[in-house]
Amino acid sequence: MPANLTPEYLQAEEDFRKATTIEEKIEALQRMLALLPKHKGTERIQADIKRRLAKLKEMEQQQRAKRGGSADPFYIPRHGAGQVVALGFPNVGKSALLSALSGVALEVADYPYTTQRPQPVMMPYENLQIQLVDTPPVVGEIEPAFAGMVRRADAALVIVDLSTDECFEQAEVLLKGMATRRVRLVRDPVDDDPTNPIVERAAILVGNKLDAPEAEDRFVLLQGAHGSQLPVVAVSALERVGLDDLKRLIFQQLRIIRVYAKPPGKPPTLDRPFVLKRGATVLDFAEEVHRDFPDKLRYARVWGSAEFPGQPVSKDFILQDGDIVELHL
Template sequence: MPANLTPQYLEAEQRYREAQTLQEKLSALKEMLATIPKHKGTEKLQADIKRRIARLKDELEKKKKQKRGFTLYVEREGAGQVTLVGGPNVGKSQLLTAVTHATPEVADYPFTTRVPQPGMMTYQDVQIQLVDLPPICAEYMESWVPGLIRNADAVLLLFDLSASDPLEQIENVREQLYQRKIKLIAQSPAESQSLSIAHKRTLLVGNKVDLPEAMENLKIVNELYSRTFPFLAISAKTGEGLEMLKEMVFRLLNIVRVYSKPPGHKAEFDRPFILKKGSNLLDFAKAVHKDFAEKLKFARVWGAEKFDGQRINRDYILMDGDVIELHI
């Protein structure tokens, strides 16, 4: 029986291959086990994943007892996890405070952030986890920072638009991460790219656009990077650009929201299912219930580009905002 592995499983498997720490590997394996289709054709693969999870747990326990090394891990929440990276004093903590309910320490001196600070940002009907990290610079970087970036879904690279060196800020962060086998990119990587390097979809965010010095730098950065990365200018202090930031972060995650409509009932708009772009009807059926994919007779869709209640095939590619009625 073919395995019919889902996009979510394949993405977790890719994250496992790229993982550099035991905790990252364990997190990816758990996600692989949670997203693998449960049928006879995957029984051996499920057993192998469980064995690897057990071995990693033993290794982690031994390391704890030996008190060797130091690492930090942020449990994933919401529709996706996005890390905030940048040099000292670019306003990462201020941005986290402005768009979430988190309360990190915010100060005008560098290296205020010493540990990861997560917060949940609301975009329409979904929650996205932002994680503020300590500064990245050539002089010093916390050893556990690359692991958190590697394990995240995407990156916001913040820089100070009012500073005299915004281009240097951007390139310093890119270079420091690349030295640690993390490449910041605009689009999802091609399959042929090296598995030893973690490719992270990135949004460039120029902060402090409210300051007079920022306007000239804004033109320069836009001219040099607009074809390389998506770019947005904001002010975490005044709130300028923050609503657009939320929308761009959602797009950066490459996900779609799909709503269930039980036959004979209204659509459940209060609880969207979050799936990767490119997922099909069978992926949605599995997300609703592990047995629905095999039992599915047919389905209907309501969406912007479809006739209301149009009947769809099992390989129908889901669109953001689709309402799906499954008939079992």
């Protein structure tokens, strides 16, 4: 046991031991991970907690799937490189936009309350698939179950209607409504801290129907009002304007990187990226490739962000999107 474990950490560990449900165990492990001092001496414990978390989350998903999802229609199993939930008032074009982004036909109609339940679709982005979730409209207060769905997601799209002056109130109500449910939607979220009652999620404020009269003027005002809190973009789902920029921004807001494995003496497997959190190290990558690798790893060579191709780097080298890594055991 390394030194410097705080009483709070030991309490979390105790809670983990006593936990009887999967949810309680996950909560305790997340607290342990947050409270664990991060240095060389705790690397193994960190890896161990992460491994147990991953396993429990998988079990939690399987349990939920078995219940048929009937218990919570807002529980959408995560697929692909990340999950992005759309939210917005009735008739603003949520379904039209997610259809345009994904190529999947969702029900679109010129009257409100068309979408009745959350509906996931996959959006191809370069060599990744990103999951987008279309949702029923928000009216008035945001339901706790709806907020829970946004909290579980990796990012959110707040969609407003630039064809009407109501877009300003829509943005206010949605952002405030989520904050009331203790989810702050921002450009740069801080890492989850289980001791903080408010979580932050990466989000994008999307003004749709840019093709409508005066939409551009409204977009400028919207940007002025919210641009400091989160990125604001304008699109037209109907005329397919701004979609490529939005896709790139969605990828950026997922805050992930793609890293490719290169077995020594062989070419890299470029068609199969490992998806890691931004800021991930060679050690994190090794963990993804094989659970035994972090212990056996001696050094790695990196192509891409390294100073020269194939540069030998240490375990704590921070990887960048597109890096190719050769692990030496």
